[in-house]
Amino acid sequence: MNLELTDEQSFLRDAARDALSRVKTVAAARDALEDPAARPDLWPTAREAGWAGLLVSEAGGGAGLSAFDAMLVMTEAGRVLAGVELLGHLPASALLDAAGDERVGAVAEGELRACFVPARPPGDLDERWTAEPPSGSVRVAAPVLSEDGRLSGKVAWVPDAPGADVYVVVATGADGAPVAVAVEAVDATAEDATRYDATRSLGHVSFDGAACSVLERIGAEDLRRAWFLAQALLAAESLGAVETALASSVSYAKERFTFGRAIGSYQAVKHSLVEVLRLRENTYALMLYAGWAYEDKPGEFALAASAARSSGGHALDYASRAMISVHGGIGATWEHDAPLFFRRAQLSRRLLGGLGDATDRVAGELLSTA
Amino acid sequence: MDLNDTPEQVRYRAKVRAWLDEHSDEAPAEQGDEEAAQIAARRAWQGRLAAAGLAGVTWPVELGGQGLGPIEHVIVGQEIIRAGVPNILDVIGVGMLGPTIIAHGSDEQKGRYLGPMLHGDEVWCQLFSEPAAGSDLAAVQARAVPQDDGSWRLSGQKVWTTNAHFAAHGLLLARTDADVPKHKGLTMFIVPMDAEGVTIRGLRQISGEAEFNEVFFDDVRLGAEAVVGGVGNGWGTALTTLMFERLTIGLGSESLGYKAERYAAAIATDEHARLDPEVRRRLGELSVELLAVKFTGYRVLSALAQGQIPGPEAGLAKVTTVRSAIDAGDLIADVLGPDALDQDSEWAYMISFLPGLKSAGGTEEILRNTIGERVLGLPPEPRLDKGIPFSELRAKERAGVSAR
Numbered sequence: 001m002n003l004e005l006t007d008e009q010s011f012l013r014d015a016a017r018d019a020l021s022r023v024k025t026v027a028a029a030r031d032a033l034e035d036p037a038a039r040p041d042l043w044p045t046a047r048e049a050g051w052a053g054l055l056v057s058e059a060g061g062g063a064g065l066s067a068f069d070a071m072l073v074m075t076e077a078g079r080v081l082a083g084v085e086l087l088g089h090l091p092a093s094a095l096l097d098a099a100g101d102e103r104v105g106a107v108a109e110g111e112l113r114a115c116f117v118p119a120r121p122p123g124d125l126d127e128r129w130t131a132e133p134p135s136g137s138v139r140v141a142a143p144v145l146s147e148d149g150r151l152s153g154k155v156a157w158v159p160d161a162p163g164a165d166v167y168v169v170v171a172t173g174a175d176g177a178p179v180a181v182a183v184e185a186v187d188a189t190a191e192d193a194t195r196y197d198a199t200r201s202l203g204h205v206s207f208d209g210a211a212c213s214v215l216e217r218i219g220a221e222d223l224r225r226a227w228f229l230a231q232a233l234l235a236a237e238s239l240g241a242v243e244t245a246l247a248s249s250v251s252y253a254k255e256r257f258t259f260g261r262a263i264g265s266y267q268a269v270k271h272s273l274v275e276v277l278r279l280r281e282n283t284y285a286l287m288l289y290a291g292w293a294y295e296d297k298p299g300e301f302a303l304a305a306s307a308a309r310s311s312g313g314h315a316l317d318y319a320s321r322a323m324i325s326v327h328g329g330i331g332a333t334w335e336h337d338a339p340l341f342f343r344r345a346q347l348s349r350r351l352l353g354g355l356g357d358a359t360d361r362v363a364g365e366l367l368s369t370a
Numbered sequence: 371m372d373l374n375d376t377p378e379q380v381r382y383r384a385k386v387r388a389w390l391d392e393h394s395d396e397a398p399a400e401q402g403d404e405e406a407a408q409i410a411a412r413r414a415w416q417g418r419l420a421a422a423g424l425a426g427v428t429w430p431v432e433l434g435g436q437g438l439g440p441i442e443h444v445i446v447g448q449e450i451i452r453a454g455v456p457n458i459l460d461v462i463g464v465g466m467l468g469p470t471i472i473a474h475g476s477d478e479q480k481g482r483y484l485g486p487m488l489h490g491d492e493v494w495c496q497l498f499s500e501p502a503a504g505s506d507l508a509a510v511q512a513r514a515v516p517q518d519d520g521s522w523r524l525s526g527q528k529v530w531t532t533n534a535h536f537a538a539h540g541l542l543l544a545r546t547d548a549d550v551p552k553h554k555g556l557t558m559f560i561v562p563m564d565a566e567g568v569t570i571r572g573l574r575q576i577s578g579e580a581e582f583n584e585v586f587f588d589d590v591r592l593g594a595e596a597v598v599g600g601v602g603n604g605w606g607t608a609l610t611t612l613m614f615e616r617l618t619i620g621l622g623s624e625s626l627g628y629k630a631e632r633y634a635a636a637i638a639t640d641e642h643a644r645l646d647p648e649v650r651r652r653l654g655e656l657s658v659e660l661l662a663v664k665f666t667g668y669r670v671l672s673a674l675a676q677g678q679i680p681g682p683e684a685g686l687a688k689v690t691t692v693r694s695a696i697d698a699g700d701l702i703a704d705v706l707g708p709d710a711l712d713q714d715s716e717w718a719y720m721i722s723f724l725p726g727l728k729s730a731g732g733t734e735e736i737l738r739n740t741i742g743e744r745v746l747g748l749p750p751e752p753r754l755d756k757g758i759p760f761s762e763l764r765a766k767e768r769a770g771v772s773a774r
Contacts, residue, residue, distance in 0.1 A: 002672055003669050004673075125645065250747070267739065277683065277741065278689065285665035288668070289665045359651060360650050363657065366653070366657055370637075
């Protein structure tokens, strides 16, 4: 057993941190709230760094790295609130690779940006494959593939959908069985739904009898895996944001004095920051679990990734609120970074089924194997 | 990153499993009706495990151990759980006090005490905490006064002492100089529990069971050879024990049975509860934390195997474990109703035991202070006891209260 990062993993992480440091992403996250054009295009950075092909096999033209490696890059993106379109691209690229799709080389190279249009797999209480609704709590049916090979349906709040070149969609066939299809951008409509967190690109994607190609080799288990991969990537991204929020809060708690003492010497403040650390440690441990399960314990991946998502989402929720509180009134002002992390937390917890669904999935997986 | 056994570890695990498969039907039950007979059986079983190399796995070979690493230690623990047999009886001795003697004891002490400890012939207890010295352990008041002939006279009281009522020896932290600041005037001693002047009294807890004891020392005579680690070095010696305590807890959490799968199984039998969103949310949340603790344990183990000593942040795992297990007890009793609190229930003992565990090994609040200061580098709590001779502290404390 060795849970330390390998030299290659440390290099990947450091290179990601370095590449993302060249753009003032946090400041851009604020500016883009008022001017969407201020959102930097980081896809060229991703291509140059080779992230587009992280999860594509070497035979497919990618780097053939592990899910855990991809999580390390996501953590670096989350650390600086960088809007790199990997949450949509990476699960899609892994499916295209597994399917042996002809586009996989261009996808691995980043010439084509892919986007995963997810559906929530059945759980112990719900046998359907469901998609996010535009509003409300009732999930909708995943897009349907007709017998003549046309795709129809709508999926809301799809990460990284605007501007994608190819959509990899989880649909159901006429028999209700899940099927993966690829749809070119010209055959779909992606309405930009980015809001509240300007660095989180979102779209409502519609298909109206769209032409598509079925990814024949992809089965239900692959589609489950893709959903939970997205959960794990989101967890890893949250972890990075938690680490920045914690570092900023700790630093301020040492500098700010009240009643003659640094505020970090008060237990109320100290214990709250240690709680952030506790949640951070938990999330990282679960990220290790998810990475290991993806490779070696596929039967536990749903549990591991859902636990990581639940932990990471809760950690970011708590950390971003603590960041505001520790900074006092200034932490709630537009000029401060804390609101940007709060916005990230608020939006993230409601994506991809939501935080509550991930927590419920943990319970469901444990109850159904008990 | 690799969580799987290496080929050597696969072979070691197979060897351990083979021994346990062959001998597990000779093992005693975990709990028995009659305590004295039960303890005798558990001590004998510890002897069997030690003879087979399944106790003191990380102890040096020349002191009777196997000279292996923490991962092999954990493999043995996992295989013992798998075989459904009890582990060694004297976890405190072999896991914490023995390593302290190995680190700080004299050659005579190592030669005299370690063998019988490892084989269960002599059980040990840890005599650190006192009624007025728990999280602030350096406040111990038990006094050992040096005599002209080099011997010592010991008086005072210890509390929360596990296994004292059948222990042969205890490792005791006493104040030997009250005129220096409190961390400096401490010394560690080996105390025979059958010495004249030692009184042991069971301490019943919420559950009704008496797992701990109070131990009173009334002018107990100790020889010069009872000192471990040098006079005045008691605090440094105690820190070694506390480090091994953290490791024992950190590496042994699975054996405590605080596992998400076990709690889920209790809920799963109730057809209504398993569909209830509120029950599922509570189960999900506590399970996330317990799964995190499990993999945090692997992180600690991995760090140890690379030769690193885990930092104080490992203490967060204890906080998480206890809180989640409390939440689990609450949830299970909410689902099962008052039956869960019945003496015979699988859960009553756990529910009664956990509130006290919150304070064991340092309260949650003190752990958060320590971690905040030593890991996050936050400024320390204001302290009123720094640099002050211990003998003046009490007067100062009283003055502080009356000044309010």
